[in-house]
Amino acid sequence: MTTIFKNRLFWPALILVVMLGINAFTSNQFITIKDGHLFGSLIDILRGSAPLILVALGMxxxxxxxxxxxxxxxxxxxxxxxxxxxxSDLDNQNSLSGVFIAIGAAILVSLAAGLWNGTLVAVVGIQPIIATLILMVAGRGLAQLFTEGQIINVQSGPYSALASGFFLTLPIALLIAAAAVGLTVLLTRRTALGLLLESVGGSPTASRLAGIGARRITIMTYVVAGAFAGLAGLIASADIKSADSISAGNLIELDAILAVVIGGTALIGGRFSIIGTVLGAVIIQTLRVTVVAIGIPAEANLLFKSVVVVALCLSQSPEFRAKVFGRFKSRPAAEKVGVPA
Known part of the structure; x- marks a missing residue:
């Protein structure tokens, strides 16, 4: 039992269960079957988590x-x-071939964006935070250039299905995220790739001296992050049936970093947890829904979210737990020998 409490994912999982319990109590339909599909608050949470899960995976x-x-x-x-x-340029926006070509083009552009970031970091040698900050600013300007600063609306059934469609009773967006998680876990935990990633993050110099292609691995991770972000962008735009280059994905990088931290991945590199990241992403989405469900004013949403995140991070800290729980454990022993606690 003590081992379970020491697990870094125990407290985040407990918080998630509590919040889901609150939603089950406050929601009229937590989970139900309607028209052969699963519906309810739980499904809405999981479907809404899909873009963040994808972005956080790459992160x-x-x-x-x-x-x-x-x-x-x-x-x-x-x-x-x-x-x-x-x-929007298609004569028939419901054309499957046209939609697939558009999706493929968007993914290719996302891969190119990731390759740009990876090249700046691994080849040119620019610090990651600066290299990606360049695309953070220029990329949104590029998106506005593509749309000429306008919101482009589309009426495409096949495209909107990415966000609102169902397959085998489950949301397609959730299935896409689950497939990405499964593939990432398979490649990082069933092959040597995960060990190579940790070695590059732990010590790039030592990994290069050991014959590991640190540059190639670094570039690859940014390319994958770009691809996952591109998929998330497709789901987000399909959800609102339009492209809003100003607000699309705005500040999602911060939520992705929070999800990674909650999941127990070390920000200095090395140790990482895919399942933990998924758990962190679902927690963040559940928190958004729970805040509304319990009637907290919209103005206090961000503050409430910050408090929960801080509590989660503290609960995962071995030093913090040792100080807090160790203090309570030491009191009975002190009282037995007559020493004030």
């Missing part, structure tokens, strides 16, 4: 190598802008 891999990616929100905006722009 986890980047942070594992000792980097950071502040441009994921802008890449989301670019991806949505490219897809919606191409779909």
């Amino acid at each position: 986890t891999l980047v942070i594992a190598t000792g980097g950071i990616d502040l441009s994921v929100g802008s890449v989301m905006a670019i991806s949505g802008a490219v897809a919606c722009l191409l779909i």
Whole structure:
């Protein structure tokens, strides 16, 4: 039992269960079946978590190598802008081939954005926070250039299905995120890739001396982060059936970093946890829904969110737990020998 309490994911998982319990109590329909599909508050939370899960997955891999990616929100905006722009030019916006071409083009642009970041960091040698800050600013400007500063609306059933469609009773957006998680876990935990990522993040110099292609691995992580951010941008734009290059993905990089931290990944690089990141992303989305469910004013949402995140981070700190719980454990022993506690 003590081992369970010491697990870094125990307290985040407990907080998630508590918040889901609150939603189950306050929601009229927590989970139900309607028209052959799963509906309810729980499904809305999981579906709403999909873009953040995708972005946080890429962020986890980047942070594992000792980097950071502040441009994921802008890449989301670019991806949505490219897809919606191409779909809006179609004679038939419900054409599957046309929609697939638009999605493919958006993903290619996202991959190129990730390659740009990776090249600046691994080849040119620019600090990750500066290299990705460049695309964070320029990328959103590029998205606005694509859309000419306008919101591009689309009326495409196949495209909107990315966010609102169902397959095998489950939301397609959730299935996309689950597939990305499964593939990432498979590659990082069933092959040597995970160990290589941790070695590059732990000590880039030592990994290079050991013959590990640190530059290639670093570039690869930024490319994957770009691809996942592009997918998230497609889901986000499909959800509102339009491309809003100004607000799309705005500040999602901060939520992604929070999800990574909650999941127990070390921000200095090295140790990382994919499952922990997914748990962190779902917690953040559940927190958004729970705040509304319990009637907290919208003005206090961010403050409430910050308090919960701080509490989660403190609960995961071995030093903090040792100081707090160790103090309570020492009192009975002190009282037995007559020493004031």
